Amino acid sequence: MDTTQIALAERAAEQQRHHGKALFFYVWGALLLMTAIEVYLTYQNMQPAKMLTILMGLSLIKAALIIGYFMHLKYEVSRMKWLTMTSVVMCLILMTIFFFPDAFRILYLGVK
Amino acid sequence: MAETALHDIPSAYEPSLFGTYSKKIGMWLFLLSDSLTFGALLYAYSYGRISTAGWPTPFHSESIVNATIMTAFLLTSSLTMVLAVRASVHGDAKGQRLWLLATMLCGAGFIVLHGREWSNLIAEGLTLPMFSKVPGHEAAGEFVNVSKTVPQFGATFFGLTGMHMLHVTLGVIYLGVVALRRKFIPILLVLWLVAWLATPAYSPFHYGAHVLLIAAIVISIILWLKPKVYDSSDVEVAGLYWHFVDLVWMFIFPLVYLMSAKIL
Numbered sequence: 001m002d003t004t005q006i007a008l009a010e011r012a013a014e015q016q017r018h019h020g021k022a023l024f025f026y027v028w029g030a031l032l033l034m035t036a037i038e039v040y041l042t043y044q045n046m047q048p049a050k051m052l053t054i055l056m057g058l059s060l061i062k063a064a065l066i067i068g069y070f071m072h073l074k075y076e077v078s079r080m081k082w083l084t085m086t087s088v089v090m091c092l093i094l095m096t097i098f099f100f101p102d103a104f105r106i107l108y109l110g111v112k
Numbered sequence: 113m114a115e116t117a118l119h120d121i122p123s124a125y126e127p128s129l130f131g132t133y134s135k136k137i138g139m140w141l142f143l144l145s146d147s148l149t150f151g152a153l154l155y156a157y158s159y160g161r162i163s164t165a166g167w168p169t170p171f172h173s174e175s176i177v178n179a180t181i182m183t184a185f186l187l188t189s190s191l192t193m194v195l196a197v198r199a200s201v202h203g204d205a206k207g208q209r210l211w212l213l214a215t216m217l218c219g220a221g222f223i224v225l226h227g228r229e230w231s232n233l234i235a236e237g238l239t240l241p242m243f244s245k246v247p248g249h250e251a252a253g254e255f256v257n258v259s260k261t262v263p264q265f266g267a268t269f270f271g272l273t274g275m276h277m278l279h280v281t282l283g284v285i286y287l288g289v290v291a292l293r294r295k296f297i298p299i300l301l302v303l304w305l306v307a308w309l310a311t312p313a314y315s316p317f318h319y320g321a322h323v324l325l326i327a328a329i330v331i332s333i334i335l336w337l338k339p340k341v342y343d344s345s346d347v348e349v350a351g352l353y354w355h356f357v358d359l360v361w362m363f364i365f366p367l368v369y370l371m372s373a374k375i376l
Contacts, residue, residue, distance in 0.1 A: 004128070008132055009345040013201040013345070019198070021195070024195065024198075031187045035365075039370070055371070059363050059366055066355055070190050077132075079129065084144060088144050088147050091151070095151055
């Protein structure tokens with residue numbers, strides 16, 4: 001690595017040195033708790049559309065915790081946060097638009 | 113504050129766009145593209161699930177418990193991974209290696225449990241035409257015609273979870289190289305032989321084990337061409353990959369398992 005890369009890597013390491021261990025254990029606990037809630041809901045015979053909404057909501061929160069804290073994106077520069085997250089979300093929205101005519105069939109077909 | 117500090121770092125080149133080192137940006141770009149691969153596979157599974165009548169719901173309580181333990185393994189592996197990164201930035205080489213090995217152990221546990229799940233489904237008749245028939249096993253009554261009437265289930269389920277399992281396997285190998293470097297190659301070859309000899313010839317894992325052999329050859333070439341000691345930036349980049357694998361499972365678990373559960 002050239003000197004710039006070494007300096008940038010050292011700065012990233014310096015940022016990480018300031019994080020306490022406890023934060024990671026809290027995030028891990030929250031992720032396990034949300035997984036337990038998801039499994040509990042499976043045993044509750046809920047309406048499929050409602051259950052899907054709750055499960056996807058919890059999955060998005062879990063994804064945000066993993067990306068933000070474990071992958072450290074919360075502490076990166078805002079340019080990196082916005083460019084990476086906006087581009088991937090836009091692509092996923094494009095996929096949804098591709099399926100648009102049928103994407104909401106679940107609302108009237110239901111999941112058996 | 114980080115943005116203003118960007119220009120403080122002396123360089124012959126223009127400042128880094130994202131204010132961090134190239135390896136990390138490269139990994140982020142790879143992960144973004146990989147998320148679209150998994151996005152497409154998840155869409156394919158969900159679309160098939162919604163639009164196909166008679167979609168099987170093969171995941172009984174035992175499968176849900178199994179998948180929940182697999183999820184716990186992956187979440188715990190993410191914790192041990194951040195602890196490995198933390199140890200590496202503090203210059204604690206022993207701690208770094210131990211946490212990396214713990215992460216690999218959790219990943220290996222996930223692969224073993226997932227392999228068991230696949231084997232049970234294949235034995236019940238939820239299979240792909242390319243998989244050999246399990247001798248002495250008849251398809252379970254409810255799934256006797258599923259591979260003919262709803263071939264989308266096998267194609268999307270094995271496609272999605274197989275792609276994820278491949279990512280986890282490559283992740284374990286990646287961490288093994290970062291933790292042990294050349295010493296990991298003979299371990300990988302032993303694992304390949306054990307996986308190949310211990311699985312019956314009809315199992316997809318019998319020929320799937322060759323992934324380990326291919327990985328051993330590729331790693332040998334890479335380490336021979338460019339031998340190096342991995343520093344904290346390499347551990348952090350490996351961690352990004354590992355957390356991504358965990359992240360993808362956070363969508364596969366509810367969409368594939370919990371939404372197709374059969375709770376009696």
